[in-house]
Amino acid sequence: MGTVSLLCLIVFMSCRSRVFNVKDAWIWGLTLLFGFLLALGMLIKETVLMVLVYVFVIEYTLFSNGRQGWPKWAHKLICFVGVLGLALPVFYYFARLDYMNELWSRRDFSATERMLSESRVLLEYLKGTLIPSMTASPYHDDFEPSSGLFQPFSTFLCVVVISFLLGAALYFRRVFLVSFPIFWFFGGHYLESTFLPIELYFEHRNYLPILGVFIALAFGVARCEGRLKLLLRAAVGVYVALCLGLALLASALWGDSVAQAKVWAAEHPNSKRAQDQLLNHYINIGDADGIDGVVKNVISVHGDELPSLLVAYWVQQCVRKGEITYVTRDRIFSLAEKQIINVGAAQMLKTFDAEIGREQCVGVGPSFLVELVGTMREAGKLEGEVIPIIIAMQTLARAHIRLQEVEVGVKILGDAYEVMPRYDLRLLQAYYSAQIGDFELAKHYVEEARLAPKHNRYSHLYKEEDIKVTEERIRRLAEGRTF
Known part of the structure; x- marks a missing residue:
């Protein structure tokens, strides 16, 4: 998606650098190529639509005074297309409002909390890119959402900083080095860092938006003259050398799966993904003490969540073979009656299903899955997202079939077909x-x-x-x- 987006922008700039002539076949050829690449990008990932926002930013800043050889109507048309790129996600959101509300119900934060949280996330993206870390982790599922404008207080500070930056970009619209990087960065995060009910923090969302900051910095350094030019180029050289040094040190961590599991789990004790990586490491080497430490930490932090308790029970019965008790069946079934099925719980049901099929678990058989999924079904907790429901019902069907209740299993698969x-x-x-x-x-x-x-x-x-x-x-x- 990122590659196609950059190709679209290269084609746009190639077209925009030519003198406009309605008889110029290159103008129309490049326009068609841009449309083709955009359509191709939509097949890869819908967020390629942000290309239109980047086009608007370029037109609104670099060509803010128009361009000699291009008519005003063409400039206005390009700006209109860019604004359309901003509007389409909003139209789609309200067109699928029921689906969006359903997704919001699966999140542990509201739309307002997400918007407030993203003010902190955006500045974290900037800090994490401009001030790289040797031990930076890809796990950010432990990022705490903002529950209010002043909770935490850093939310308010981030909102003020972002408001100031956007205000400066508007005021200095015709100063390319000010307006371009600001609008490019925040425009690039318009879709995934605002109103959509998706996770709060993923660094890959920053790959294209941060590019505008570096383009402006490089352009600014190249435009300087005299001693300032030498000073800035020397500073850039030192900065790049520092980044290369940190990258070299970080590569040692990224190349050592054991070290990264331990470091990232220590840096993110509340991250389920970081703890899962460390847990898998200890399971692979058969370190019972390590397994116990991770599972107990997960229960202490996420003990009120069904997927975490299922992980603990799986380790207890299928890895430690019942030698230790982390969680009781009663506690699991109590949560199963209260919490709607989600992807995490469904994946653990699949894990139990596979382990039972290989007879790897002690004291856990098909009847356990029949009772567990049946409890969720009777309590009305098999609702919401379709995929987890399908996984749960397939698991339930296989469990009945293993118990020689094939007709019941076939009927449950039919019920799953009615869902999807x-x-x-x-x-x-x-x-x-x-x-x-x-x-x-x-x-x-x-x-x-x-x-x-x-x-x-x-x-x-x-x-x-x-x-x-x-x-x-x-x-x-x-x-x-x-x-």
Whole structure:
């Protein structure tokens, strides 16, 4: 996405640097190429739409006085397209308001809290890029959201700083070195660092927005004259050398999975992802004391969250084989009745399902999953996001099938299909129906799988092959009977 965005901007600047002539085929050719690249980028990731915002920033700052050889209507049209790039995400948000509200219900922060928090996140992006760290971690899921303008007080300070920067950019609009980097940076974060119900902090969102700051710095240094030019170039040289030195030291940490797991877990004790990495390391080397330390820390911090307790119970029963007690079944089932299924809990259900299938767990079998998922289902907690629901119901179906309750499992897969019509669910129903000898019903499910709509943009690529594989498995089960 970033590469396509940069290609779009290169094409735009190539077009904008030419003298406008309606008979110039290059102008229209470059315009079509820009549109093609933008459409290609949309297939990769929708956030490529921010290219239009970058175009607006370039036009609004670099070409704020227009450009000799370009008519005013063309300048206004480009600005209009840029403003359209700002408006489209808002239109989409309100067009999918029910879906957005559903996503907000899955977050532990509100829309207002996210907007306030992002003021701190944006300045963290700047600090983290301009003042790099040797031990910088990619884990930021422990970033505490702002609960109010003064909670924490740094939220207020960040809002003031950002307001001052935007005000300065507006006031000095025609001073390229002031307006361009500010509008580019904040414009680049317009989509993912404002009103969308997504996670608070991910550094990859900063890759393109920070580019404007460095372009302005490089341009400013190149424009200086005399002693100031030599002084600034020397400062840049020292800064680059410092960054290279830190990168060299950081590469040693990034190249050592053991060291990074320990360092990042120590720096981010509240990060589930950092703790998971360290936990996996201790499991791989069989360090019981290390495992105990991580699990107990996770429970102390996230003990009121079902996914964390499921992780602890999995370690307890499937890794430590019941030698230690971190959490009781009653505590897990109590939370299962209160918390709506999410991706984390669903993934742990899949983990239990796989471990039970390999008979790796002590005291945990299919009946545990039947009881657990059944409890969530009866309590009305299988709702909200579709994918976790599908994972939970597939897990429940497999558990019933392992208990020789195949017809019940097939029915549950049918219930899952009602939640989200997926051809693979129908194929599972077909295969399990064939297992109990109902080949006519299996044939019916295969035909329904063929008619099932796409459940994601790639499902059609594998659909026919999956159907052929399932039909072959059913033929083998039929032992020569016509299918």
